[in-house]
Amino acid sequence: PTPMRVLGIETSCDETGVAVYDGQAGLLAHRVYSQADSHARYGGVVPEIASRDHIRKLLPLLDETLQASATERLALGGVAYTRGPGLAGALLVGAALARSLAYALGIPALGIHHMEAHLLAPMLEEPPPRFPFLALLVSGGHTMLVQVAGVGRYRLLGESLDDAAGEAFDKVAKLLGLDYPGGPALEQLAKQGDPDRFRFPRPMTNRPGLDFSFSGLKTYTLNTLRGAAEFDDQIRADTARAFQDAVIDTLYLKCRRALRQTGAKRLVVAGGVSANRKLRERLAQLARTSGARIYYPRIEFCTDNAAMVAYAGWLRLSAGEHDSLAFDVTARWPL
Numbered sequence: 001p002t003p004m005r006v007l008g009i010e011t012s013c014d015e016t017g018v019a020v021y022d023g024q025a026g027l028l029a030h031r032v033y034s035q036a037d038s039h040a041r042y043g044g045v046v047p048e049i050a051s052r053d054h055i056r057k058l059l060p061l062l063d064e065t066l067q068a069s070a071t072e073r074l075a076l077g078g079v080a081y082t083r084g085p086g087l088a089g090a091l092l093v094g095a096a097l098a099r100s101l102a103y104a105l106g107i108p109a110l111g112i113h114h115m116e117a118h119l120l121a122p123m124l125e126e127p128p129p130r131f132p133f134l135a136l137l138v139s140g141g142h143t144m145l146v147q148v149a150g151v152g153r154y155r156l157l158g159e160s161l162d163d164a165a166g167e168a169f170d171k172v173a174k175l176l177g178l179d180y181p182g183g184p185a186l187e188q189l190a191k192q193g194d195p196d197r198f199r200f201p202r203p204m205t206n207r208p209g210l211d212f213s214f215s216g217l218k219t220y221t222l223n224t225l226r227g228a229a230e231f232d233d234q235i236r237a238d239t240a241r242a243f244q245d246a247v248i249d250t251l252y253l254k255c256r257r258a259l260r261q262t263g264a265k266r267l268v269v270a271g272g273v274s275a276n277r278k279l280r281e282r283l284a285q286l287a288r289t290s291g292a293r294i295y296y297p298r299i300e301f302c303t304d305n306a307a308m309v310a311y312a313g314w315l316r317l318s319a320g321e322h323d324s325l326a327f328d329v330t331a332r333w334p335l
């Protein structure tokens with residue numbers, strides 16, 4: 001590995017992240033500031049507020065991270081930032097800082113695909129997954145099954161045709177009266193739920209293919225709540241449980257199918273929803289029955305962070321990639 005030390009910056013949505021990854025010593029430090037409280041009262045992310053919060057937080061976080069990693073600015077060999085997909089204004093904040101810093105220091109900068117960063121995040125753990133592997137990416141913006149042959153060698157096998165898995169968690173959480181971001185809160189509520197009271201469909205599992213569709217579960221939730229005599233704590237918990245079981249079972253079935261189709265021996269699961277304990281328990285069954293080994297990021301690197309951006313950036317920058325001074329962001333960007 002090349003010893004290059006890389007600064008990573010993440011500002012694609014509502015987390016401001018900064019990290020330093022060193023080719024020899026590994027991850028040296030990382031910081032994440034979550035804007036969740038700024039957006040909670042609006043029930044979702046407000047793009048304008050996200051951009052302003054990134055501007056406010058980014059330099060203080062940078063200072064903190066450089067200090068925590070005992071990194072002099074001049075020791076940096078490159079800067080990686082999330083180029084997209086994400087909110088254009090939020091992305092521009094990180095891109096502008098990264099590009100300016102690289103310019104001032106006379107070092108290369110590189111824009112990273114946010115989902116590639118998620119996909120490579122489990123490689124920060126011990127043992128890291130070896131290539132090739134199959135990847136299930138489940139975040140707030142995307143749900144994808146990807147066949148991965150190496151860095152930058154990705155084949156999309158399936159994706160969500162409507163809502164992403166995390167988005168479905170957030171929307172259903174809202175229907176259940178939970179605060180944004182709803183995924184973790186819904187997981188907690190579901191613990192009190194009776195698994196046998198309702199059974200929700202497993203969308204698109206009865207026909208061949210590896211695509212997903214989660215928006216129907218939202219309607220299903222709404223109809224279940226409307227059909228109930230009372231909107232009490234028990235029906236909320238039972239509905240949360242039925243919804244979560246349906247999403248997890250759907251992800252399980254599609255992973256099983258993809259493992260069979262590709263013959264992959266390793267499955268990487270990453271993105272915000274991969275923090276869900278019930279999902280991890282269910283996929284552990286798949287590991288036992290299929291013989292495939294499953295790799296996750298540590299819980300804090302499931303959701304958005306800059307450690308994964310610094311790492312992906314290090315892989316590509318140390319291979320000689322970089323972008324030009326006329327940088328840009330890409331709000332919509334296929335993997």
Ligand code: KG4
Pocket residue numbers: 013138139140141142165166167169170181182183184187271272273274275276277302303304
């Ligand atoms: O990867 P991420 O931080 O941001 C995107 O790239 O979109 O994912 C955030 C998503 C949110 O929808 C959030 O509700 C969901 O991940 N999430 C969870 C859990 N933790 C985060 N969903 C279900 N269970 C969780 N424990």
Ligand code: ZN
Pocket residue numbers: 114118139140271272303304
């Ligand atoms: Zn993300």
